[in-house]
Amino acid sequence: MSGRAVAARRSPGPVARLAALSVGQVVSWGILYYGLIVAAPAVAADTGWGLPVVMLCFSAGLVASAAAGIVVGRWLDDRGPRLVMTLGSLVGASGLAMAAAATTVPGFAAAWVVVGLGQSAVLYQAAFTLLTRRHGDAQGGGARRRAMTVVTLAGGLASTAFAPLTAALLGVLDWRTTLLVLAVVLVAFTTPLHWWSLERSWPAREASGEHAPPPSVAAVLRTRRFWMLEVAMIAVAAALYMVTLAAIPLLTEKGLTYELAAWGLGLLGAGQVAGRLLYVALPRAASPWVPLATTAGLAAIVLALLSLVPGPPWLLIAIGVAAGAVRGAQTLVQGSAVVERWGPRGYGALNGAFAAPITAVTALGPALGPLLAVATGSYAAMGLLAAGLALVALALARWS
Template identity: 65%
Template structure:
């Protein structure tokens, strides 16, 4: 009994350390740039699209390097790779802060992309899946709820620093914070290596990357999740111009965006308390179905403002659930052995497309003439996700 209690305490401490690490890592390596971009543009003369493109390039590096990080985590454990990721992130931020031109600024974010692959959700999901086994959904929910607080915590911190320091000094301070806060968490509280898994049961089929990616099921899952990510991120990240197009003031549209973020928390809580005894494709199909309806409503409903905000919150809940559906997708279909390797390949295209999310909605809206038309097109992507989910 004592052994069971001790193990639960140890798991709780490790999950707490991992969750705090997510708050700090997301806040500094992701949200800080979004907050600071206008100040950087004002001080340097670089355009906002160019600054965003540099950041997106780092996210694409994160998607690609995540494949190798997943393999490492499968075989060697999280402590070394996640500690190294925090160190690399600090170095990348120092390069960003000292960048004399846009090229070096971009190089700094490419280095930060390497760090993101080792410390953000995909790496943490691999750790949780191996560590918590059948209890992974609850642990993933706790982790993502913590990660969801990152913007709430760090947006005011970054904004406050920018009122007292220039953007270069701000990113230097953030580099120090990342180093001081996350390196000890990862080094002292995460596993140095993994206890070898017991030999597979004679009836257990062990899946590997090479065999999984040759299946129709994998590609149906990839198509479904990729289409869903395109649909949700393009519309929800463009909710301010979409709602301003429908007559809301900038301030009210900004409130709608903030409440959409709160909806993500609700969606994750709802997801974890629902029963999960259905076939693995059902949660994905359900999430996609809700996305089709809600994105269609965001496109077609003209008002009033309270209704648009409520629809946006519901869409945020779907986006919050989508994070957990994605995190569980590989383990639900192919088990937890080699999860890191398989999930790294699976998640790379999704991470890459979400890197383009901030730009994708506005680009499509410019092409089709309005944000409402863009949202309707993205509802169509949700329909593609719904159909392909059935074959996953």
């Protein structure tokens, strides 16, 4: 038996590969994204830097992730996922260790930029590139869509698993030790998963049956279709994130207690999981603009309702859950947008360029809602402005 045949027998099957990637997403999101969100108040209280400053450092990491995603996407296209995603876990853990040792705001911000570099190689954008290349146009894209849905359903459990874990660690350890423990957990779980389960390299184009060259990123960036898609996706993402991340002040403005509004925010997050199932049911017409138009239209409706409906509390929370579901579906619509228009070849590089501005805008999501609420006079008025943005996305979707 040849060495290649032996390696093929030892390599994990498709179900095991998908399960490993899903577990990796839970751990990576739980530590590299939600870890600081939970720990931020403890960081601010201990250092005296202030919570807004700590969260700005977090946003700086997300912006760095967006920028690095362009290069990481090209690496994933050219070199395969095993080395890139394994190194991403190690870089992310190194950033956590740097943050734990930081004694100044610039040092903490620099550490979180390093975390952002790790995020770019292990979170959804990298996973979507991997799944797109792995499945290509198999079964008309159905296999790819199902795999993306499974991975994001798993990723949706990250906050459920790691927010309580991080809070429990903070109850017995200081925040610096907590970040170090999370860094160790990240390395211990994700590096062997990535190294064991991911493809070392992609098959040659001839061997895989892919004879057409990948589309030129520069050529696609010069098309009107790309920019209609880009602006529409930025508009709907900004609309959904600015309202859903400001759910607590929006609901308390309508008379809900803080505790009940916090429950509303938690249930909104649960709605995202349902929304990822909704994605599977979105219309699959010949024109790929239909899923984008559907999510933009639904976003406009639920955001307007969330702004205009005065109560009762159960109805406001139900509308919030619906908004979370639309946001969950939008994540997958964004992940599929490039491949459904330009095919799987060269997806990593092109999707990196496409996703970077969207990621940068959503990184500012925690600040966008409050800033616009101050500018417009209320969170309800901010929500109506967000609904208008979603309508802009709906109008542009037809030309994407």
